[in-house]
């Protein structure tokens with residue numbers, strides 16, 4: 457008989473026990489050097505859960521990870537949700553694309569459309585490319601977009617950020633009005649060097665860290681928007697969106 461165990465602590469019982477659910481909810485959001493909003497850092501419990509989702513077929517964990525994204529991103533700035541597709545070979549091997557599952561779960565919570573908008577270019581195989589090319593990451597194509605929507609692109613983990621930045625480029629070139637990039641978790645290396653490893657939620661919400669003592673949940677401003685037309689450098693330090701554009 458199959459015993460269900462917590463994907464976090466391996467205790468028999470639920471897919472994710474209450475203690476691990478609380479621990480996940482308590483992990484603070486971060487913004488990477490390339491401007492990607494991440495619901496949490498890719499360490500400890502969140503790391504374990506994402507690895508379980510990717511490699512151990514822990515698909516029910518998607519629901520908990522989507523809840524984390526739901527708490528960190530303001531849906532009012534989003535018209536349509538999509539994802540950075542994994543390579544076809546990996547998705548076939550796994551039987552699913554975890555980024556797609558996350559995007560669809562989030563879209564269901566928001567009652568917003570979720571569409572496949574990005575396609576990987578069928579370039580030469582990674583093994584046949586030189587190191588500089590590989591570091592460049594994948595390139596994407598997007599279907600032409602009518603009625604320019606504000607797009608949210610979801611990925612599971614952000615490391616260098618090249619994948620999501622390539623996705624943004626393709627969507628803007630195809631006519632998206634704005635593109636928000638988000639991931640469930642960001643690796644510590646992806647975070648800005650000058651900043652502490654963990655950005656306080658207050659600074660993400662665009663508040664002066666010296667003037668406030670109570671950490672707040674990030675508000676709508678945590679959803680950093682890349683605009684195709686405007687870049688407001690004057691507000692660099694004022695809000696999360698400028699924190700993102702300053703480093704992009």
Ligand SMILES: [Zn+2]
Nearest residue numbers: 462465473476
């Ligand atoms: Zn647990």
